[in-house]
Amino acid sequence: MTDQKTSSPRQRPFARVYRSDVRAARRRLAGRIRRTPVFHTTVTGPAGQVPVTLKLEHLQHGGTFKARGSFNALLESGADTDHVVIASGGNAGIAAALAAAALGKTCTVVVPESAPHTKVAAMWSYGAEVLWHGTTYAEAYGFASELAIERSALHLHAYDLPAVVSGAGVVGLEIEEQVRGRPPVLVAVGGGGLVAGVAAALGRRQQVIGVEPQGVPTLHAALAARRPVEVGVSSIAADALGASRIGDIAFDIARRYDVGSVLVTDDAIADAREYLWREFRMVVELAGATALAAVRSGAYVPASGERPVVVLCGANTDLTTF
Numbered sequence: 001m002t003d004q005k006t007s008s009p010r011q012r013p014f015a016r017v018y019r020s021d022v023r024a025a026r027r028r029l030a031g032r033i034r035r036t037p038v039f040h041t042t043v044t045g046p047a048g049q050v051p052v053t054l055k056l057e058h059l060q061h062g063g064t065f066k067a068r069g070s071f072n073a074l075l076e077s078g079a080d081t082d083h084v085v086i087a088s089g090g091n092a093g094i095a096a097a098l099a100a101a102a103l104g105k106t107c108t109v110v111v112p113e114s115a116p117h118t119k120v121a122a123m124w125s126y127g128a129e130v131l132w133h134g135t136t137y138a139e140a141y142g143f144a145s146e147l148a149i150e151r152s153a154l155h156l157h158a159y160d161l162p163a164v165v166s167g168a169g170v171v172g173l174e175i176e177e178q179v180r181g182r183p184p185v186l187v188a189v190g191g192g193g194l195v196a197g198v199a200a201a202l203g204r205r206q207q208v209i210g211v212e213p214q215g216v217p218t219l220h221a222a223l224a225a226r227r228p229v230e231v232g233v234s235s236i237a238a239d240a241l242g243a244s245r246i247g248d249i250a251f252d253i254a255r256r257y258d259v260g261s262v263l264v265t266d267d268a269i270a271d272a273r274e275y276l277w278r279e280f281r282m283v284v285e286l287a288g289a290t291a292l293a294a295v296r297s298g299a300y301v302p303a304s305g306e307r308p309v310v311v312l313c314g315a316n317t318d319l320t321t322f
Helices: 019-029 066-077 091-102 117-125 137-150 162-178 193-202 218-225 248-256 266-280 286-297
Strands: 038-045 048-055 083-087 106-111 129-132 154-156 185-188 208-213 260-264 309-311
Touching (some): 019 066, 019 162, 038 266, 038 286, 048 162, 048 286, 066 091, 066 154, 066 193, 083 091, 083 137, 091 106, 106 117, 137 154, 162 193, 162 248, 162 309, 185 193, 185 286, 193 208, 193 248, 208 218, 218 248, 218 260, 266 286
Parallel strands (some): 048 309
């Protein structure tokens, strides 16, 4: 797919994110986002039944965990911000539009031509102005940067912004309170905002493992190279996990807290999504099923007695092609 996401040079210095930032985000988000439930169950793996805890984040407002980061960024920006601009191929744009509408602000989303119509329609439903520019996320991002300056608007980054990462990290604080013990947490990785936030929240209390499509191994490649690097983008989940480079904040957190990386095939991702519908009547998008694909395919094998937490991060799929 062509919706490659890449970070453009930031207009602000690099900032580290810590547990204290995530805790501040939780206070800021009180009453704004859903505390999504967990579901203790078993799923079928290559060697039989595997106990897991599913974190049902696909039930979040807007059908995406990204609502947390968008709300946190807009609330942190204060009352002076009345317009937000973001480049997005899908869920980040939905989340920004939702948060802006709830807070009485206007929102412009710049999308590449490859953006799924279902996700664009969701942006419209929250009142966002949607502008198409370019064939890749990188081109859309460049235009959004210029537009934000022109309109004196707040420019949100889809995943590499401290407030966005901190907001997403509240998922980790909820897991810590909802699940006994300290089992590993499996999280899908695109640009790394969610895995970074969860790892910042949990620190070394729990192991956090990123799960990536083999065709978009941003975290895996960065850990191997010891720095963020550009990767090719070729996956059925690329509309949501289509970053071509891990975010700087995410890489910093991954190195600090030894976040691991597991790769899964597109077939495994498609199978995991179909399995969630067949067994539990849960509808998630392909990115939302990616973390479960690691367990279903055997790419991640839990230790004896271990019940990993699997984050289902998004539900914005086109039902006509499900």
